[in-house]
Amino acid sequence: MLINNGFDEDKVQSPLHYIWSIFKRKSIAVMAMWLMIFFIALCIFAPWFVPHSPLSQNPEKMLLPPYWIEGGDVNHILGTDDLGRDSLSRLFYGLQLTLGGAVLITVCVTLLGMFIGASAALAKGIKASILHHLLDTLLAIPALLSALILITIFGPSYVNCLIAIGLSLLPQFVRTSYLFIKQELSKQYVIALRLDGATKLRLFKYGILPNILEPTVTVINRLFTLAIIEIATLGFLGFGAQLPQTELGSLIASSMELVYLSPWLVALPGLAIFSVIIIVNVFSEGLRQAIIEGES
């Protein structure tokens, strides 16, 4: 915990700083973190550097294989689809919707869920009870079903799919954060803070939040993973991104009948989803280990 910058005085590190210094030593996790930042940057800046427009068709070059396979073209590194559209550009644009949507859902659900969970845990009586029953009911509606409901009412669109997934993931998050906070509330340091007359906000910020960091990281990781999988699933079923939007799941669905002819059209989007999830899981596992080591 103590660091010495060459002076005679020892300085106390803040807990977060300490956790970060432990995290830095885990090379695989740091690599995963940079890869994650790289992927997100790729999503944001995709329109500026993709070699071709994802929608520009080329009848001369249809169903090209990736360039390292016989018959490939260096202009289309990962080949083209049945309309001559560049696979790499479509993959980047697909990643934009899948990964970007998952990040958006994760941020919104985390903030909202933390707020609801904390206020449910800190509140008493009828307010908590109403919240509980409502969430219990919402928890029982699967994501696919709520997506079906929203889509039949408002018509299929990418935004509706995000809302449906967010709605189905929110109760799970609220449930778990509520349980963590409830456990913390009975501990002695929280009671001591309360006796000091701390307001609820202060209690949450200084008493509870630092102590539920580790389970929260795990839950956010889960949330993100499920969000990616469900966005892709809804896209695959045709309830998510609509043409001409490209999304990894709908990319797989649209090249399903070409799978014998050019299997990489199905394999590559699947591989992209797979690698994003692996990277995020490795990163969050490293972070979790660092937090556990930092706390003990």
Added chain:
Amino acid sequence: MLSFLQRRLTLLFITAFILTIIAFIVDRVLVASHNPEVINHQNYFYQYSNYLWHILNGNFGYSSLDNKDLIKRGLVFFASTLELCFVALIFSSFFAIPMGILAGLFRNSRLDYVIMTIAIVALALPVFWVGVMAVLLPSVWGDLLPVDGNLSLIYDVPVVTGFLLIDTLFVVDKYDLFAFIDRVAHLILPALTLSFFLITEIVRLTRSSMTMVMRSNYIQAAYAKGFSRRKIVVAHALRNALPPIIPQLRLQMSTIFSFAMTIEIVFNLNGIGKWLFISLKSGDYLVLPVGILIISGFILTFSIFIEIFMVIISPLRRSALYAD
């Protein structure tokens, strides 16, 4: 115990009430958006009590496609979804519980890393993608296993319970066990695909629960008494580590159903997911409220029964009950 039971049942009642309200809202909005000329101008409270009365009498409306009773068909389809989930659960518990126990016992060893890597890889493969790949298998391996449908069309199995595994046993005198074996063969690939997700969940839960138990004081006390490690694990740790997994798994139930419905669509199984999908595509919107009532109603009822069951089998939970 009795007061606990009564509290749970009240809870079930209230959540079921909220569920019917949601189904009612969906029903009215669908009618209003797709069929504006039949909008009912009576007040909503009256309409709702009317709706509730119909539901309580088992009248859920009729399909606009074939004019059949929606709830009966829905329940038959839902039974086959349940069958899929149940078989997948057994499959995955068979592999995942031993893996989770080993990972929890040898935490941070090489074995633990291998098992957790398998679990993360199984999670990272999207269910529908694995399904698509599995559907392609016959082109690679030959026709080992059927990849679509619930049952081969040559078998004519009357619906008794809706669970085909049981129904095929009722027609043993007609087809011997062939219908049953055919059903099992049809279930293997979808259930394996669904168990990819379940394995991750169960490994993760078993591992963390096992680690928690091995750290607890009574295990330390057993070590101090000089018991062998094998005896401690089998007699003391497992009994306390396994039950807490069930209520945790219950929270994942809606995700599991979501994936099961996707798998049905990929494998062309006659389950509730495919039923909703096909009916909605052909414009039969009334299936949606019925689908909500069936699936969510099942999840709600089942979770409350699990909670009661947990209290009955686990002394720890019972003592927590008396503490309040």
